Amino acid sequence: MCGIVGYTGKDQAAPILLDGLARLEYRGYDSAGLAVRDGDALAEVVKATGKLYHLADKTDQGRSLPGCCGIGHTRWATHGDPSLVNAHPHVSGNCSGSGSGQVESDVVGVHNGIIENFTELKEKLLRHGYAFYSDTDTEVVVKLVDYYYKKYKIGPVDAITRTMVRVRGSYALALMFKDYPGEIFAARKDSPLIIGTAEEASFLASDVPAILKYTRQVYYIDNLQVARVAPGSVKFYDLNGDEVTLPLTEITWDAAAAEKGGYEHFMLKEIHEQPQAVRDTLNSLIHESRIDLTAAGLTDDMLRSLAQIDIVACGSAWHVGMAAQYVIEDLAKLPVRVELASEFRYRNIPMPENTLVIVISQSGETADSLAALRVAKERDAKTLAVVNVVGSTIAREADHVLYTLAGPEIAVATTKAYSAQLVAMDALAVQTAYVRGAVSQEQYGHFIEELSAIPDKIKRVLEDKERLQWFSSKIANAHDIFFIGRGLDYAISLEGSLKMKEISYIHSEAYAAGELKHGTISLIERNTLVIGVLTQSELFEKTISNMVECKSRGAYLMGVTTNGNFIVEDSVNFTVYIPKTDEHFVSSLAVVPLQLLGYYTSVNRGLDVDKPRNLAKSVTVE
Numbered sequence: 001m002c003g004i005v006g007y008t009g010k011d012q013a014a015p016i017l018l019d020g021l022a023r024l025e026y027r028g029y030d031s032a033g034l035a036v037r038d039g040d041a042l043a044e045v046v047k048a049t050g051k052l053y054h055l056a057d058k059t060d061q062g063r064s065l066p067g068c069c070g071i072g073h074t075r076w077a078t079h080g081d082p083s084l085v086n087a088h089p090h091v092s093g094n095c096s097g098s099g100s101g102q103v104e105s106d107v108v109g110v111h112n113g114i115i116e117n118f119t120e121l122k123e124k125l126l127r128h129g130y131a132f133y134s135d136t137d138t139e140v141v142v143k144l145v146d147y148y149y150k151k152y153k154i155g156p157v158d159a160i161t162r163t164m165v166r167v168r169g170s171y172a173l174a175l176m177f178k179d180y181p182g183e184i185f186a187a188r189k190d191s192p193l194i195i196g197t198a199e200e201a202s203f204l205a206s207d208v209p210a211i212l213k214y215t216r217q218v219y220y221i222d223n224l225q226v227a228r229v230a231p232g233s234v235k236f237y238d239l240n241g242d243e244v245t246l247p248l249t250e251i252t253w254d255a256a257a258a259e260k261g262g263y264e265h266f267m268l269k270e271i272h273e274q275p276q277a278v279r280d281t282l283n284s285l286i287h288e289s290r291i292d293l294t295a296a297g298l299t300d301d302m303l304r305s306l307a308q309i310d311i312v313a314c315g316s317a318w319h320v321g322m323a324a325q326y327v328i329e330d331l332a333k334l335p336v337r338v339e340l341a342s343e344f345r346y347r348n349i350p351m352p353e354n355t356l357v358i359v360i361s362q363s364g365e366t367a368d369s370l371a372a373l374r375v376a377k378e379r380d381a382k383t384l385a386v387v388n389v390v391g392s393t394i395a396r397e398a399d400h401v402l403y404t405l406a407g408p409e410i411a412v413a414t415t416k417a418y419s420a421q422l423v424a425m426d427a428l429a430v431q432t433a434y435v436r437g438a439v440s441q442e443q444y445g446h447f448i449e450e451l452s453a454i455p456d457k458i459k460r461v462l463e464d465k466e467r468l469q470w471f472s473s474k475i476a477n478a479h480d481i482f483f484i485g486r487g488l489d490y491a492i493s494l495e496g497s498l499k500m501k502e503i504s505y506i507h508s509e510a511y512a513a514g515e516l517k518h519g520t521i522s523l524i525e526r527n528t529l530v531i532g533v534l535t536q537s538e539l540f541e542k543t544i545s546n547m548v549e550c551k552s553r554g555a556y557l558m559g560v561t562t563n564g565n566f567i568v569e570d571s572v573n574f575t576v577y578i579p580k581t582d583e584h585f586v587s588s589l590a591v592v593p594l595q596l597l598g599y600y601t602s603v604n605r606g607l608d609v610d611k612p613r614n615l616a617k618s619v620t621v622e
């Protein structure tokens with residue numbers, strides 16, 4: 001996610017802003033920028049791509065930017081590639097290519113979040129004579145504030161509240177107005193923002209670490225509220241422009257805990273960010289009850305013409321492909337192959353005309369997946385990248401790209417990016433099925449409704465985390481753990497097993513339940529843990545039978561199944577229930593208990609959850 005900082009007070013702003021941005025680096029970013037005002041002078045904007053030290057060097061550690069009021073930003077690209085012109089701050093006027101210099105603009109601003117209807121707003125502003133220099137949704141929202149500010153002439157708070165009414169999406173905004181020197185205006189919906197005060201100084205930040213050094217007294221601005229920030233004092237307003245009062249809160253965290261939002265590890269934080277990551281990804285694909293993949297360049301005609309889909313990936317991304325195979329084949333009646341990238345790149349796979357090769361990758365830099373993409377292109381296949389990092393190599397080299405909006409993922413073990421990929425592939429499956437006439441209009445609407453309900457259902461699964469924490473303490477000394485399932489449940493078992501072994505170092509295998517008796521069942525001993533994923537009603541009884549075969553050989557059974565399926569408890573020792581949902585999409589819910597089980601088991605074993613031994617977040621070598 002992007003990082004926002006702001007300062008107004010009696011000290012020089014730029015060094016404070018740089019220090020705050022440095023404490024937000026963990027949020028992930030690809031560019032950064034500052035806007036600082038010296039008294040009544042116009043704001044001076046400086047931007048830099050890459051690491052924060054480039055911006056610090058460009059501003060002589062902030063010394064070349066005099067002034068006591070300013071805002072700063074680290075950008076995690078969502079709309080528009082990582083570049084100088086797309087870096088924040090953005091201005092209501094025009095902006096030179098370098099993105100730096102004094103700005104003849106009434107409004108200068110930074111933003112964290114995603115404006116879903118930025119295209120229609122941009123068209124409105126173009127009709128009113130505005131010109132745009134960047135590809136970002138942020139420039140649109142800054143110019144929209146300017147539009148209302150000039151049109152109604154009632155001041156910044158009014159201009160901002162009118163903008164908030166018009167905008168759809170998530171935002172944390174920090175804005176400076178030429179006519180209001182020394183003041184910063186802020187607004188928030190769904191993206192984090194806090195405002196701190198100290199003697200004759202005020203601070204804004206996306207997260208606590210950025211201001212903890214200066215103050216522990218903060219206001220948590222609520223959704224759809226506006227703040228008017230002056231040195232040492234803050235006023236808050238609701239959407240009607242009426243002043244409201246907020247309580248001042250004392251921050252008790254230490255700096256390390258603060259970076260993780262109060263969670264013990266990034267992995268647990270990211271597991272809990274899954275509802276938002278899935279919601280943001282779905283919101284980027286579903287508009288007015290229709291799935292729209294045109295932003296990825298996938299037209300309905302193209303989807304109709306497909307003869308086959310080859311999904312190529314590594315690790316958890318490959319597991320997404322395994323799940324997507326079942327969904328696409330069942331809904332769209334389209335042949336799907338799922339290949340490990342490291343194998344695909346060296347196999348001479350026959351590829352019929354009109355094959356779409358989909359490369360799934362969180363980082364967009366995995367060497368095997370990149371090589372596989374290049375092989376697919378050499379074979380003249382159409383290629384689609386499903387990636388989380390905007391502007392990554394795989395994103396740039398594929399013919400088409402569908403971005404997941406999970407935000408930066410810090411823990412080596414993927415969770416929220418995996419879940420975002422899962423729903424992105426589900427949406428692709430539903431749209432492909434619909435345009436090919438394989439599902440009716442009514443079914444299409446049902447699937448979209450079911451997908452849209454996933455984020456809240458993930459939240460409900462997370463409410464059960466204490467039971468998993470308890471159970472993980474019982475298995476912390478296990479030597480072997482088997483995850484089994486059939487169909488989609490097998491695909492989820494693959495991910496559950498990888499989560500367990502990569503962070504707890506306990507040997508684990510995932511098996512298609514029907515395959516156990518062909519050899520592996522010889523490994524089942526007394527108290528061997530067998531975890532069955534039981535969400536597919538047509539296959540449920542067969543998997544239960546396979547689990548009972550293991551139990552009769554001494555195994556201890558855990559089951560993950562949907563609410564109401566209480567019969568499971570007749571056979572299974574420990575059961576985790578997940579909310580009912582269309583069985584094509586239930587993987588998004590079934591995976592969460594398995595993520596939590598792996599996480600808590602690793603914690604119980606006193607291991608480095610976020611940085612497991614031998615592993616890298618992105619495997620950029622063969």
Ligand code: AGP
Pocket residue numbers: 314315316317360361362363364365366369412413414415502616617618619
């Ligand atoms: C998953 O928890 C692992 N970190 C690993 O398997 C990962 O999924 C794999 O390396 C692929 O990475 P990518 O999605 O960035 O291509």
